[in-house]
Amino acid sequence: GEDVEQSLFLSVREGDSSVINCTYTDSSSTYLYWYKQEPGAGLQLLTYIFSNMDMKQDQRLTVLLNKKDKHLSLRIADTQTGDSAIYFCAENGAGGSQGNLIFGKGTKLSVKP
Amino acid sequence: EPEVTQTPSHQVTQMGQEVILRCVPISNHLYFYWYRQILGQKVEFLVSFYNNEISEKSEIFDDQFSVERPDGSNFTLKIRSTKLEDSAMYFCASRQGISTFGSGTRLTVV
Helix, strand or coil: CCCEEECCEEEEECCCCEEEEEEECCCCCCEEEEEEECCCCCCEEEEEEECCCCEEEECCEEEEEECCCCEEEEEECCCCHHHCEEEEEEEECCCCCCCCEEECCCEEEEEEC | CCCCEEECCEEEECCCCCEEEEEECCCCCCEEEEEEECCCCCEEEEEEEECCEEEEECCCCCCCEEEECCCCCCEEEEECCCCHHHCEEEEEEEEECEEEECCCEEEEEC
16 A cells, blocks of 8 residues: 655754655655644644656755655755754645545654754 | 634543534635544544545544534534544645645543
8 A cells, every 4th residue: 555654763963954755655646745743733834846846945945856766855954953843754645636645654853952 | 824724722522422623624625634643653644525525534534433514614523432542633634736734633532
């Protein structure tokens, strides 16, 4: 079945770049998403990429998509302590009129001052 | 920017009671969803709703659960005979292209 895999933890120093990786299985995904969740809070859409794109940049965020390898990454430049959170990768597996999202388990990013 | 609104933000209920979680999707969106996140675990799809009917549901969404769009704006999730293991964060989402999530309802069953 459809699955999304992420590493569970990442620790970086403030000011460094963070790279969070994700692999997915459904090649028919039309959108791939990154969500941020702070402790006890909801899901904040950070960015998304359409499946026919290779890269998308949005201020400090860069998303890279390798469709052949079904690999998605999120790079956060100049990581700040406020970026500490759990980051979820998700794919729009079913597409079309259904479009329910399949989430990874989340990567907990810890930013050390 | 348009938002998906969920109420209440927190709900505590006794085991065996029924709860209704409420959501107001973004007004021009046509597809609605409920997801669940048990503490410390990943977000899981429960059900999708389109054109006033369920379009897909997961194995989790059994007869204990139901959804309804009682009027033109609200989208509700009813959980009957709540169990301790129903304690979770419940997220509503709506979609017209991109999914937008609400801030969630934290349900605690005691």
